Amino acid sequence: TQRPRVALVTGTGSGIGEAVMRHFCEQGLQVLAVDFQVEARQAAEHAGAAFFQADLTDGEACRAAVQDAVQRFGHLDILVNNAGIQHVSPIETFAEDKWRHIIDLMLTAPFLLTQAAWPHMRAAGWGRIVNIASVHAQVASPGKAAYVSAKHGMIGLTKTAALEGGSQGITANALCPAYVKTPLVDNQIADQARMHDMQEQQVIEQIMLKNAAVKRLIDPDEVASLVGYLASDAAGAVTGASWNIDLGWTAQ
């Protein structure tokens, strides 16, 4: 029988990362959950995943996380780059430290984790890299300069990894979701409601779903099941692609 696949998932403390971690655990994979919040340990252990605490803006911590997965499980087959944050400000007043923080976490960390995971995937002749980008990897919104730049960059990283991995059994794909019902979005809904003096439901309908053909928020489990497919044997011919899961936002 084949050994269980080993997956490293970042940003598992809530939202999409937590859903991906649970999905993989339910499928019988061995999972290393990586997050900088101590509280994320409990969710990981509850799902049956191992936990590694790391602030991924630190390059050494990225390498240590991959090392921990390999030492613990003996392999690393799947890398899901998910950890991310948002900061909203016009370019004119966008703080340099916020810009650097977002680029470090959402572009440099995925690069360093990919780099550290690569020799293990190459040696096994099999690897799956799944990058959680965003609809903001395809289109922009005002006030989100760092986020939009990091996510567009992540598509470039994904395509390059796909080309380099093609002859080595390693695939790389990106997912581009519109608004997913997670704590990150709940906070934005509350902020916008306060800012525009609107009901939360109005914020969802009139702001967040303005460009959506399907008028509802996305469930984290819907994203997790697409990650599950892209990380599977069945998806071996799929690489360098950006998977929109955006309620039809970019169809217009």
Ligand code: NAD
């Ligand atoms: P979330 O806030 O629910 O979870 C993000 C996780 O990342 C948290 O557990 C947090 O502790 C962790 N994290 C933050 N900074 C970290 C750091 N420095 N080191 C390690 N871990 C850190 O967010 P979410 O909505 O689930 O988003 C996950 C990913 O999906 C992000 O990359 C986000 O950009 C992307 N995304 C989200 C949406 C959405 O609508 N929620 C849409 C498109 C893309």
